[in-house]
Amino acid sequence: MTTPYLSRRVANQSHNPGAAPSTTEREWRCSSCAKLLGVCRDGQMHLRFARGHEYLVGFPVVATCRGCGSLNKATGPALR
Numbered sequence: 001m002t003t004p005y006l007s008r009r010v011a012n013q014s015h016n017p018g019a020a021p022s023t024t025e026r027e028w029r030c031s032s033c034a035k036l037l038g039v040c041r042d043g044q045m046h047l048r049f050a051r052g053h054e055y056l057v058g059f060p061v062v063a064t065c066r067g068c069g070s071l072n073k074a075t076g077p078a079l080r
Helices: none
Strands: 025-029 036-041 044-048 054-057 061-064 071-074
Touching: 036 061, 036 071, 044 061
Parallel strands: none
Antiparallel strands: 025 036, 036 044, 044 054, 061 071
């Protein structure tokens, strides 16, 4: 029997379950298929990939969508 890996919280979980998401967090989604590409937090973009790879990067951010292959660009924290 395997032991569950519990060292990290679930991404959408907060300290106050049921609370509205912080206004300082904004989702960056693909312009073609709406797949989540990253989350803007405190002026930086948080990117998470398979196998635990995570990056916190500055702007501008350019990424290829893993779902549809389209190129997406975010020039600053105000995504929309």
